[in-house]
Amino acid sequence: MSSIFDVRDFIEETVSRYETLIKAAVRFFLALLSLSVINSRLGYMDRLNSTTVVVAVSLLCALLPAGMIVFFSALFVILHCYALSLEAAIVVLAVFLLMFLLYFRFTPKDTMAVLLTPLSFVFGFPHVMPVIYGLKGSPLSALSVGFGVVAYFTVDFISDAESMVKSMGDATTVERFRALLDGVIKNKTMMAYVIAFALTVVVVSIIRRFSFPHSWTIAIAAGIVTDMIALMMLSVRLDADISIGGLFIGSIIAIIIAFVFKLFTFSVDYAKTERVQFEDDGYYYYVKAVPKIKSSISKKHRRSYDPDEE
Secondary structure, X not given: XXXXXXXXXXXXXXXXXXXXXXXXXXXXXXXXXXXXXXXXXXXXXXXXXXXXXXXXXXXXXXXXXXXHHHHHHHHHHHHHHHHHOHHHHHHXXXXXXXXXXXXXXXXXXXXXXXXXHHHHHHOOOOOHHHHHHHHHOOOOHHHHHHHHHHHHHHHHHHHOOHHHXXXXXXXXXXXXXXXXXXXXXXXXXXXXXXXXXXXXXXXXXXXXXXXXXXXXXXXXHHHHHHHHHHHHHHXXXXXXXXXXXXXXXXXXXXXXXXXXXXXXXXXXXXXXXXXXXXXXXXXXXXXXXXXXXXXXXXXXXXXXXXXXXX
């Protein structure tokens, strides 16, 4: 077990040493991945499909705050929709504006949830997102994860909407708007995921805040169970298109990723828990102190440079 913490501490030390460079590289990779996925799923505007354009925008995102990746991704989606039809562009723009207004109002710190949630759907492990953001965020993080779900299903609908748009050549503008808006909003599968993920974020966020031993482990387990039960029930209730086999496989992947995340963010030794009591002029304080788990290498490093020993 100690070797795992040795590797963890080595990774953390390396990341902290080259933090600026690594963050820029991660932003570049995420932007490149996001824009490439959007072009592959939509691809209606030929100019945006250029590798040069994608790489240039990704390099720009590497130098800018992470929120700009979400902005450029949304811009690419809207421009592709405009190449498909003006009505599609207006509908998607309205949906994105509503999401971003609510996002900046309630959860401005969860920028990456709006980007990573759609990507997690593309690569087959979406169930990890509500668990991770339940662990690292607050119950309001359900909004950001939900926005990510809406963004994914919006792009997914538009990617299959070309034949529908062409078939409405004689329809009125109002009829086109209604058909596109219904396709984006009245998606039962999307609603099932939004509700299930929101419940999961809230459950995980509440449980992991308790001080009882192994609260994070219990929160992960409770979140996975909540997600699975909610999706299975909603699948029947809403007649949503949810694969039960995919749900089980995705949940296993989510458990693995969640415990890796926990290893790097919350590794404590409950066996060495201490309770401290002290007071000042106005209060008595009862403190429960749980030490973090450190590797043998980091302990030796701290002892060798302990100023008290000199």
